[in-house]
Amino acid sequence: MNILFAGSEAVPFSKTGGLADVCGALPVELARLGHHPAVILPAYRQTRYCGQPIEPLGIDFIVPVGSKMVAGRLLRSVMPGAAVPVYLVEQDQYFDRDGLYGADGKDYVDNCERFIFFSRAVLEAIRLLDLKVDVLHANDWQTGLTPAYLKIEYRKLARYRRIASLLTIHNMAYQGQFWHWDMLLTGLDWKYFNWRQMEFHGHLNLLKTGMVFADSISTVSPRYAQEIQSSPLGCGLEGVLQHRRATLSGILNGIDVHEWDPRSDPHLAANYNSDTVDQAKPICKAALQKELGLPRESSAPLVGIVGRLADQKGFDLVIDVMQRWVQTSDVQWAVLGTGEPKYHKALEKLAERFPKKVAVRLEFSAPLAHRIEAGADVFLMPSRFEPCGLNQLYSLRYGTVPVVRATGGLADTIVGYDPQLPNAAANGFAFQEYIAPALDEALRQACDAYRRPEVWRQLIAVGMRQDWSWTRSAKEYVELYQKTMERSDAAAK
Ligand code: ADP
Numbered sequence: 001m002n003i004l005f006a007g008s009e010a011v012p013f014s015k016t017g018g019l020a021d022v023c024g025a026l027p028v029e030l031a032r033l034g035h036h037p038a039v040i041l042p043a044y045r046q047t048r049y050c051g052q053p054i055e056p057l058g059i060d061f062i063v064p065v066g067s068k069m070v071a072g073r074l075l076r077s078v079m080p081g082a083a084v085p086v087y088l089v090e091q092d093q094y095f096d097r098d099g100l101y102g103a104d105g106k107d108y109v110d111n112c113e114r115f116i117f118f119s120r121a122v123l124e125a126i127r128l129l130d131l132k133v134d135v136l137h138a139n140d141w142q143t144g145l146t147p148a149y150l151k152i153e154y155r156k157l158a159r160y161r162r163i164a165s166l167l168t169i170h171n172m173a174y175q176g177q178f179w180h181w182d183m184l185l186t187g188l189d190w191k192y193f194n195w196r197q198m199e200f201h202g203h204l205n206l207l208k209t210g211m212v213f214a215d216s217i218s219t220v221s222p223r224y225a226q227e228i229q230s231s232p233l234g235c236g237l238e239g240v241l242q243h244r245r246a247t248l249s250g251i252l253n254g255i256d257v258h259e260w261d262p263r264s265d266p267h268l269a270a271n272y273n274s275d276t277v278d279q280a281k282p283i284c285k286a287a288l289q290k291e292l293g294l295p296r297e298s299s300a301p302l303v304g305i306v307g308r309l310a311d312q313k314g315f316d317l318v319i320d321v322m323q324r325w326v327q328t329s330d331v332q333w334a335v336l337g338t339g340e341p342k343y344h345k346a347l348e349k350l351a352e353r354f355p356k357k358v359a360v361r362l363e364f365s366a367p368l369a370h371r372i373e374a375g376a377d378v379f380l381m382p383s384r385f386e387p388c389g390l391n392q393l394y395s396l397r398y399g400t401v402p403v404v405r406a407t408g409g410l411a412d413t414i415v416g417y418d419p420q421l422p423n424a425a426a427n428g429f430a431f432q433e434y435i436a437p438a439l440d441e442a443l444r445q446a447c448d449a450y451r452r453p454e455v456w457r458q459l460i461a462v463g464m465r466q467d468w469s470w471t472r473s474a475k476e477y478v479e480l481y482q483k484t485m486e487r488s489d490a491a492a493k
Contacts (some may be wrong), residue, residue: 001481004130005039006122008115009100012050012080013041013088016100018390019139019170022220022253028082029254029474038131040122042114043075043088052077054088063120064186065113072121074128087129088260089121104267110177115206116185119145123154126163135481136165141176143185144166144210148198149185151213152188161345164488166480167214169207171237171387172228173312176206200236210238213469215491216484217248220388221409224249233385233408247487249480252409253388254470260370260394267370274464276361277399278457280376287376291368292334293361300330301450303443304376304400306369306391307346309339309362314382320436321443326354331447334372335360382431382439386410387443392428396463401456402428403446405439413468416442417449417459427463451488 009015009294011024028039036208041047048054075088089095094114102108116234123146126133138146146163154160182204183193198209211217219225225248227233229241241248253468262280263273269287272280282298289296307313322491325331333360335347344362351360361368373379379395381404388409392402396413404410429446449455 001030001035001478002134003027003035003037003137003481004122004126004131004133004135005037005120005139005214006143006146007039007041007139008043010039010086012052012101012422013047013077013086014044014050016379017170018220018253018388021256021390022170023139024079025254025470026477027084027254027411028079029470030477031082031084032471033478035478036132038085038087039079039157039301040087040125041112042089042118044095044100045097046100047088050149052080052086057129060155061121061124061128063117063124064187065117065120065354066187070117072117074125087125089118089125091117091121094118112176112206113185115176116145116182116187119143119149120187122146123149127157127159133163135484136163137481138165138167138210140168141174141205141207141210144176144206144208146210146404147213147215148188148209152192154223161492162487162489164214164216164484165214165476166218166484167210167386169211169219171216172219172233172237175200175208176238176264177203178206182202193274205237208237208240211237212243212431215246215247215488216480217241219248219250221252221412222250223411224385224387224408226287227385231475233252237417250412251473251476251480252412252468253390254473255468257389257395257397257469260397262374262398265370265374267367269371272368274399274400274461277460277464281377282294283400284371284375285377288334288371289332291371292299292361293335293355294359295356297330297332300332300448301377302334302375303378303380304372305333305337305380307337307381309337309343311340312384314384314388314434315339315343317382317434317436317439318380319343319350321439322350322358324440325443326350326357329447330359331443333358333378336365336372338362338364344367344469355440362381371399376400376402377450378443380443381405381410382434383410384434385406389413390394393468396427397465397468399460399464401443401446401449401459401463401466403439404428404430405434415479417445417455419448420444422455424458425462427459427466452485464486
């Protein structure tokens with residue numbers, strides 16, 4: 001199968017978040033399975049320094065953006081370690097900037113124009129590069145217009161007639177909403193600016209556009225696919241998703257099992273597998289306590305947290321619970337993250353007042369993230385919502401027991417242990433309602449289980465056995481591409 005991935009970021013060419021990991025890993029895995037993926041991305045300033053060779057193709061093009069004709073150029077590179085071609089769209093006025101979508105905490109004012117240009121370039125590149133494409137796989141609002149251009153303008157041309165389209169939503173909260181006059185920039189007829197297609201409460205909405213025009217829609221976990229069909233997680237677009245629910249599916253992201261492998265992780269004090277975790281974990285825990293200045297108590301449960309310090313991740317609950325637990329229990333806390341100043345302040349205060357219980361690092365550090373995953377006993381993710389989540393999957397692989405709120409991908413990957421109903425499939429602890437007492441109770445259950453070695457060992461063993469690799473996800477995507485092609489063929493008849 002020939003799949004063209006259109007995305008606004010992909011590792012190692014550009015990255016701001018999880019979208020880049022998916023667009024970097026999934027095509028490589030599809031190639032391993034014998035398919036023929038290619039990737040198309042903007043050539044940002046950071047792309048130039050990504051370490052991959054980039055060569056000019058000598059292909060220039062011009063596309064309309066509103067009343068302007070805008071010139072661009074196609075460059076070629078390749079995914080590291082795989083024969084997956086990567087095409088880069090060069091347009092320095094749009095993409096040679098400090099940030100991908102904004103600078104100094106503000107979005108660029110011409111983001112709509114930039115990604116209209118990129119979306120048109122994707123469709124033009126198919127013709128200019130003579131690409132064989134069975135499925136155009138668009139991702140998030142930045143490429144939401146590509147299924148629309150395909151259906152409205154390009155389907156008239158023979159080479160585009162059989163191209164099916166899939167839109168993957170990585171986070172419903174980001175929709176690419178712009179004022180209505182930006183409709184002029186799309187070059188599409190005003191007749192599409194209606195509540196069933198491109199308009200959303202008087203604005204142009206590019207995510208909605210993709211959801212309406214793509215043959216299939218997917219998101220990054222089955223539970224999130226359900227949740228976004230109603231309020232509040234549908235973020236206003238729940239009606240569109242309900243309408244299109246027959247074409248909506250959820251496929252969990254995979255993890256990079258080479259980067260996150262406790263058997264060979266270079267950042268750890270001791271490497272281990274499921275047979276040696278019992279001996280190695282205390283070494284990793286002691287090293288982490290030493291690194292963070294926490295007392296080296298082996299019997300006190302150590303709770304690890306890594307992530308963006310944002311409302312989405314449940315930090316209001318975390319801080320509420322920590323404030324009480326630091327006074328009443330022997331639990332230690334290791335927190336790594338950056339984000340909203342209010343959480344920085346609250347966490348710093350806790351670390352200052354209770355240095356024997358709380359260690360906080362307000363920075364981005366991949367090596368420390370690895371050491372927390374290995375050295376903590378419990379990994380905490382009480383998210384308000386979580387499209388997929390990766391940290392809980394790293395934890396499972398590292399023999400660190402996750403405590404999560406049962407939402408989105410967390411609900412799909414963590415089977416909660418219940419002391420009343422022991423379950424051989426349990427790999428963590430989960431709570432439902434987004435309230436501090438529910439988190440309290442889940443953490444209390446985890447700490448009780450921690451003191452029962454046979455229960456704890458079983459939880460660790462189940463988690464470490466599971467397969468969260470991209471291979472599993474890629475096979476599901478192949479099935480979805482197949483269905484998408486059938487759907488597109490059926491619609492064309
Ligand atoms: P999201 O994409 O919503 O931020 P995920 O759990 O899907 O959440 O992925 C977050 C990724 O970013 C993980 O790989 C996590 O380890 C990493 N990460 C987040 N914050 C930090 C940090 N401060 N230091 C190191 N890694 C971090």
